[in-house]
Amino acid sequence: MRARSSLRTRLAVGLTILACLGVGLQFAVFDRVSERMRDDVARRNRELAHALAGEVGNALAQPEYALSALARMLASGLSGEALDVALGSIHHFTKIVGQVQVINASGRLVAASPAMPDSAGADFSSKPFFRVAREKQGLVYSEANVPSQNEGGGAVISESFPGGVASLHLRIEELSRMAMVLPSPQGGFIAVVDGKGSVIGHSDPQAAVQRESLLNMAVVRRGFDGVEGTNEEVYAGVRGIASVAPVSTSGWLVIVFEPASLAYSSVRNLYSYTLGGVVIVALCSVLAMVVFRAQLLRPVENLTAQTRAVARGNYSIDITPGFREFEDLAESFSTMVANLKIRERALDNSRRRLSAVVDAMPSFLASIGSSGRIEQWNVEAEKLTNIPAREALGKTLEQTMPQLTSALPGLGPTAAMSIPAKWEKLTVDFGSGRRIVDVLVYPLSSGGDMGAVLRIDDITDRIRMEEVMVHTEKMMTVGGLAAGMAHEINNPLGGILMSAQNLARRLSPDLPANRVAAQEAGIDLGGMRAYLEKRGVFQQVETIRELGARAGKIVANMLGFSRRSHSxxxxxxxxxxxxxxxxxxxxxxxxxxxxxxxxxxxxxxxxxxxxxxxxxxxxxxxxxxxxxxxxxxxxxxxxxxxxxxxxxxxxxxxxxxxxxxxxxxxxxxxxxxxxxxxxxxxxxxxxxxxxxxxxxxxxxxxxxxxxxxxxxxxxxxxxxxxxxxxxxxxxxxxxxxxxxxx
Structure with a gap:
């Protein structure tokens, strides 16, 4: 391993690269932060739009629910004083409800709250909300009227019922109050528009009165098409950020607009700070280059720090000599680190493979050391006991599984002494229900230390399946016997019912054959029938027929249920x-x-x-x-x-x-x-x-x-x-x- 350059050259090149990286990092951070700030502005506006939309939707949900309930009660015949009480309750249900009206099928006013004495019987058949409600099913919103300077405006929610139309007149000025409560964007506004794009609520109440149309904004048009989001828009010649959100089922939209000049002012400030930071980084880099060149011993310190990191177990460090004089030393350290890394990886792979094998076992497995404490706890043990491995390791069996050691008092000592043992078909409650298990203890010896492996097999499903198979076979046999008995009972039962019916017919004077047989026998059929009625014979015959029919129904149900269905x-x-x-x-x-x-x-x-x-x-x-x-x-x-x-x-x-x-x-x-x-x-x-x-x-x-x-x-x-x-x-x-x- 040879050093490619002198220390002085490497320091100069390194510090130059560091300065360039610093400058590049600052610009990268600026791009990232500025993008995040723009996203924050868009997200804030969307959250404002959704907040107001949710509040308006909640305010409308209560009247919608009340109107649907009123329509159902009217369909059930609600009228009179009960109707007036119901209308009064709905009127005071929420501030947004201005008036509740009930109009009959011909369009005449039947009742209202608050009462309208001067308009009793008034004709509303030409009103749009009445016509639309009669034509459609469910809740219908009419066009909103925006409040003027001297009067409150309203929108109408109507729903038809078989006898007419029920309607709620809403106070739209409440929408402006809701918009005023939320924090409006600096220099912007929050508005609510109806299904035609006209403003019906505004963070500035005076703007709501003007009923301005916002359909010229693309974000509003997309909102009516069901597309939510944030876009750049131009409003009143001002470029800005606009977000929309729908208001539940009303067909209205909430729009939040903020001028771009105010929204992105922090981004411009950040750009100025970034340029200043670049100048500072450049100056600091030059100063650092002068200082580092004077520090000739710094590479030695770096090499010492690297060797210490290796001693602490950090084998991923690439040891570099720094000076040519340290090349042999650095190469020796690198070889040692590579060998240690290979051995560490092999040991780690062996541990993982062993752990994977233990976790893959479908049985509860736990290893217990000579001290009686748990040293290994596999995945199946966690599933069976609902105890994570981190809580079980280091504890004794009595601390971790008291329900098992109480059922088997000798389990703990047996495991600690590494004595082979086996218990079958034990019923234990592990906290998630009673389970049937087989418990086995195997001796374990490692490096002179004695221990044991505890294995538990959950055989609950197998035992229950065996019981189900036995029970199913028995029920099939019983079902066959029951069906056969039902068939056998059906035949004499039919004979009994037929005999009871024939007995009643043979005693009836309406049959000519009965009258002829009675005359030949010299018996007065009418007198005999009177005697039998007085003695309750006919009632007893009818009782025989009823009980027979009842028994027949029981037999038919039994046969029908036991017979396999092909229908x-x-x-x-x-x-x-x-x-x-x-x-x-x-x-x-x-x-x-x-x-x-x-x-x-x-x-x-x-x-x-x-x-x-x-x-x-x-x-x-x-x-x-x-x-x-x-x-x-x-x-x-x-x-x-x-x-x-x-x-x-x-x-x-x-x-x-x-x-x-x-x-x-x-x-x-x-x-x-x-x-x-x-x-x-x-x-x-x-x-x-x-x-x-x-x-x-x-x-x-x-x-x-x-x-x-x-x-x-x-x-x-x-x-x-x-x-x-x-x-x-x-x-x-x-x-x-x-x-x-x-």
């Missing part, structure tokens, strides 16, 4: 599906052992326009039956405290049918609600539940029917499951239906 997705009445699932739940033997479903008070709330939805009947009945059974099992825990009640509400929106199943059981904890639809997740004791009921229901509703199912719960008060089913077939359902038809 595909066909329209079905939601209320019929609910009632059928309730019948199945009422005859569920498993429920009767804990809480007879028939003792539960069921409250039905079905909309009259519920209609039909394209569903697979058996699948949706299975989902509803799961929800009803879960609700009954939950309410069994609180049956001693309060009478069990089940509320079932069915309604429809424009696109969906919505079914809500709510109980008054103990409710669901927040942490359990987040995982309730996961496969194999259950809060029941081992052996009582598989954790598949709700996960299967979730799959049926979301994947098979393109719907949704959610849960809401307040612990101690009950839980509610909300089931949403589309009223129109999805593409997947249509394909399934075509396959079923084929």
């Amino acid at each position: 595909g997705y066909i329209p079905a009445r939601i209320d019929e599906l609910i009632e059928r699932a309730l019948d199945l739940a009422a005859n569920d033997y498993e429920l009767k052992r804990r809480l007879d479903f028939k003792t539960i008070k069921v409250v039905r709330d079905f909309s009259l326009d519920l209609g039909e939805a394209p569903v697979n009947r058996n699948q949706i009945e299975q989902v509803l039956l799961n929800l009803f059974k879960n609700a009954a099992q939950a309410m069994a825990e609180t049956a001693d405290i309060r009478a069990p009640e089940l509320w079932i509400r069915a309604s429809r929106t424009s696109d969906d049918a919505v079914i809500t199943v709510r109980d008054n059981g103990p409710g669901i904890r927040k942490e359990d609600a987040a995982r309730i639809f996961e496969p194999f997740f259950t809060t029941k004791e081992v052996g009582e539940g598989t954790g598949l009921g709700l996960s299967v229901s979730y799959y049926i509703v979301t994947t098979m029917h393109n719907g949704s199912i959610t849960v809401k719960s307040t612990p101690g008060e009950g839980a509610a499951f909300i089931l949403t089913l589309p009223l129109r077939r999805s593409a997947k359902q249509q394909q399934s239906q075509q396959a079923a038809n084929a």
